[in-house]
Amino acid sequence: MRAHEAGEAGHRGPAWLRPPADVNDLVPQLWSSTARKTADGALEVGGVDVRALVAEHGSPAFLLDEADFRARARAFREGFKDFSVYYGGKAFLCTTVVRWLMEEGLNLDICSGGELAVALRAGADPRRLAFHGNNKSESELARALDAGVGRIIVDSFHEIERLVRLAADRGVVVPVMVRVTAGVEAHTHAYIATAHQDQKFGFSITTGDAFEAVALVNKAPELELLGLHSHIGSQIFDSSGFEIAAKRVIALHAKVSEELGVDMPELDLGGGFGIAYTTQDDPSDPAQLATEMGKIVEHECRANSVDIPQLSIEPGRAIVGPAMCTVYSVGTVKEVQLDYGASRLYVSVDGGMSDNIRTALYDADYSCTLASRYSQADPALARVVGKHCESGDVVVKDEFLPSDVRPGDLIAVPGTGAYCRSMASNYNHVPRPPVIAVKDGHTKVVVRRETEDDLLALDMGAE
Template identity: 75%
Template sequence: MRAHEAGWAHAEGARGPAWLREPADTNALVQHLWSATAHKTDGDLHVGGMAVADVVAEHNTPAYLLDEVDFRQRARAFREAFSDFDVYYAGKAFLCTTVARWVTEEGLRLDVCSDGELTVALRAGVDPARIGYHGNNKSMIELRRAVATGVGRIIVDSFHEIARLRTITAETGLDARVMVRVTAGVEAHTHEYIATAHEDQKFGFSITNGDAFDAVRAVTGAPGLQLLGLHSHIGSQIFDSSGFEVAARRVLALHARISEELGVEMPEMDLGGGFGIAYTTQDDPSEPAQLATELTKIVEHECRALAVAVPHLSIEPGRAIVGPAMCTVYTVGTVKKVALDGGVSRTYVSVDGGMSDNIRTALYDADYSCTLASRASSAPAVLARVVGKHCEAGDIVVKDEFLPSDVAPGDLLAVPGTGAYCRSMASNYNHALRPPVIAVRDGVARVVVRRETEDDLLSTDVGADQ
């Protein structure tokens, strides 16, 4: 746990994390952290066939650059590897009309978790039958729209929601296809998972205390509700299948019990998402083909042991598709060297964005990498911390990275792996304007989400017109 909001630099004798090594060449990219088309030419970072500096010259900074080729390749890799599954892109990672269309064009389905995300999906022309609807507190208004629209599946998360759907289907005469979200007592994150006897979280029905079985019974007894199966999501940024194995064993045991005791054969099961990506050199994610092989083997083995048919499976990758496909570009504003105890010093590099465009470092203590994007440098490396411009001590973008010691105001810095949750969780903290999302491909840049303006900022401030 962090002892100080500004991180390790306030610890005695701090020298940076053990996993971070000084690079032989600060100009080189750690390629597996970047999107497929990213490369450097004479120190200038190129993405999508364009020099980042040229994109910045037209669109300014900060800006999110979305590599269309990379996004489509990753979406296609999941579709092909999981060809026997339904693959739902988790829109909460990042969603806009253009991305929703790419997802559809690549043969994926779409998972939404709010009325706003559903609005974007429908605006993009996504077939409602290929949309899944998540959320732990769906209102009557949201559920009415989902049912009337013909959403392909609604993942129910509470007994109140089941009751609301019963009311809606009775009033409208329409059916609702539902999955029951269950908590299997397994929490997976990065390289670790924890199997517990209880579940202390807001999502789903507990298998352990019997709520999950009771929820299924409530759905099966409700006219107008069509039960598709069970849904389990065990965590995020997961690099191996061990957590999935334990969760699948518990969920499939419930699946078999429901079949035996209620006489209900559920045709589907969703294993959730949470597949990890490489943010730094310490991360080693699995490829989609490997994940598909391991998850299929796990489910088939458990089904044989329980003597039940293998249900039709689905997964929900989000971060694993869009995360590496995007980078964020900033302009350096100030550089300062701060002396710490024990002869340790820290170079602080301040950029023109921060926690308003990437809250994950402050919120989750997340690690990121970065590179000098606008020129080559022969200067020796220095351990740096990239920070934002907000009035907050914890406004950190990259906690630890080696940069050329001559990094200076006006330089461009690019941070890879920012496709998932950065723009989705962006805010107007300190009344910052949220950056644009610029899709790049084959030497062409096009804005898919425009930069906010001061007029946008004042549009909801009713006092501005008084």
């Protein structure tokens, strides 16, 4: 029987979730490095009290911890010192973030004309951009070539044809990587596992399409073959999936060297590094990941008698995910009686699936905390839900909040930096929240709140 969108009646929370000793405490690994609770129980991020921030900017609002974001970017740059590090812009992108990345020495991975426009507007060096996407339009490719983007990751034979023609028209040679699928099932949600056979990305190694694509790129004088690109999925916590993918990708790398006489200088292993959304998640630090992945590549290259290429990775979520939280205001609270004598608090906030679709889309787990005051009440199992006209509009499926949570309280959800604002919508014609950077007690609006005027400006039916 299909489960109801709102969850099973009688559910008492996942087995890993335990009542906290103090419901006011933060779980440090879930939050950005500057997050803390003040003496009166308010959440403070970047030295900014969220009560003051909401009073000035309203709610819901995304809070982006600049110091934490920069520190995580540096950790990847320094931990992967022998790699080229490309930030996965699809996680979250705005001109301010692009500038931070350039200042911290990272490159940027984009996957649409809109993301290219943001990067260029921010003043990014086009040579430090990589352009992904399984269906780049001709106009997007043309803009990328005209801008001088550093690499195009080709994803289909049609795209190779387009790129050859566009490059010939411009008299340029385009650096290219070939996206391949290694047939690896990442242990993650099916919608974010991207290296198994039955999906839209890349050229299959198993069927021979990948070798054919490499040969086609190599033969075209308009294209410069840099190497292979592999990405196995997202929210991955260990290197075992990378090990299997590297084995197959480097075997193809060696075959290209032997049969085509081409020593491809680069290899991109993608991203997908996980973060802690709840206490059940245990991500690795960048230096550890770099060591493990470097050893895997070294072993496979030695086994295939090929030189180690220049390696690249693409962390997105692992940098911005923990650096951002979302602050909501509570509107209503209901205690719902369940089967077996159990009950659950339904805490409705002023956002929901329009600013965080991941719970509904991926069955993602999140945590939360009362952010505006200290409570002496006992913890109660709560479900934080949004304001949208959908029973599946759930933000946090299960978490313990103070049993006296009430309208007007602020609730903060950590780990919302990746994909929440990027995938936000105007469902029910709700304007999207702002992104506010916080640092050293100061705030800066980096993406302003949408207004109803913004929504109506797109509606061309009114006289």
